[in-house]
Amino acid sequence: MDKVKDKDLYELLGVEPDADEKTIRKAYRKKALTCHPDKNQDNKEAVKLFHELSDALEVLTDSSTRKAYDDVLKARKAAELRNRQLDGKRRKLKEDLEEREKASKFQEEFDKKTQEEKLAREIERLRKEGSKQLEKEQELVRQQLIKEASNPRPSAASNDAGPQKAKLKVKWSTSKESPYNRESLERIFAKYGKVTAVVVNEKKGGSALIEFQDASEAKMAANIEIGFFDSPLKVKLLGEEKDEKATGSSSEPARPANQYSGLVNDNDFESLVLRKLRQEEERKKLIAQMMAEEGD
Numbered sequence: 001m002d003k004v005k006d007k008d009l010y011e012l013l014g015v016e017p018d019a020d021e022k023t024i025r026k027a028y029r030k031k032a033l034t035c036h037p038d039k040n041q042d043n044k045e046a047v048k049l050f051h052e053l054s055d056a057l058e059v060l061t062d063s064s065t066r067k068a069y070d071d072v073l074k075a076r077k078a079a080e081l082r083n084r085q086l087d088g089k090r091r092k093l094k095e096d097l098e099e100r101e102k103a104s105k106f107q108e109e110f111d112k113k114t115q116e117e118k119l120a121r122e123i124e125r126l127r128k129e130g131s132k133q134l135e136k137e138q139e140l141v142r143q144q145l146i147k148e149a150s151n152p153r154p155s156a157a158s159n160d161a162g163p164q165k166a167k168l169k170v171k172w173s174t175s176k177e178s179p180y181n182r183e184s185l186e187r188i189f190a191k192y193g194k195v196t197a198v199v200v201n202e203k204k205g206g207s208a209l210i211e212f213q214d215a216s217e218a219k220m221a222a223n224i225e226i227g228f229f230d231s232p233l234k235v236k237l238l239g240e241e242k243d244e245k246a247t248g249s250s251s252e253p254a255r256p257a258n259q260y261s262g263l264v265n266d267n268d269f270e271s272l273v274l275r276k277l278r279q280e281e282e283r284k285k286l287i288a289q290m291m292a293e294e295g296d
Helices: 002-006 009-013 021-035 044-060 063-085 088-100 102-129 132-149 182-192 215-224 238-247 266-295
Strands: 166-171 195-200 207-212 234-237
Touching (some): 021 044, 166 238, 207 215
Antiparallel strands (some): 166 234, 195 207
């Protein structure tokens, strides 16, 4: 998102600079549907464009951030226009004037830097608070994709089974203060689909299990999500991680059995988490059955 100040977000969305919020949202949905990762899983450029559209929606639907962005954009366009209008003779005159007017130029650069710093602060605020509006728009796009997928063309092979749940194992560095906890992880992964459970390893830290309602949503998250730039995430489907251990293809060196004596190892932790998830699922089914009987 830090690169948005160098892009024309209005041009990216295909709207005018004075477009209202409704028009901006409509343009976002139209373009996001064409480059959504679900439709372009092997197209890195489409995935990159989807993230750029998401950044544009966040900035242009937040009034204070949009104002700061507009100030930077207007200053940049004004400078570009001035440079295009200058021919060789006038450009030389401009250089001479700049040499004699360094004092006023310093103030101009200071103002520009202040505007960019203001935009950077607004972007950081959006990143920390999370964008509910972006999540809402992405949910609308996801629902529309699900609707399209629920009415496929007739095919000889059909799958009557419902969506299969899937789990991700997430790891991050604990060498410095971590920005991740249960709430932040749930907010990060919720944009890919319904997250049914988030369990953070409280004893060791630096890892967690994320359960998705739909396996395709979990796979998309594993392929795309990298977390915060200054504290990246390593995301793997739980099944893929087990396959690596079984074939011995993991790049991580083997650990002595007693290296972490007194702590719960990864397999014990995963077993405990899976057991808790199964118990939670059984509890939900029992509550649903009791409510259905009361309704009768």
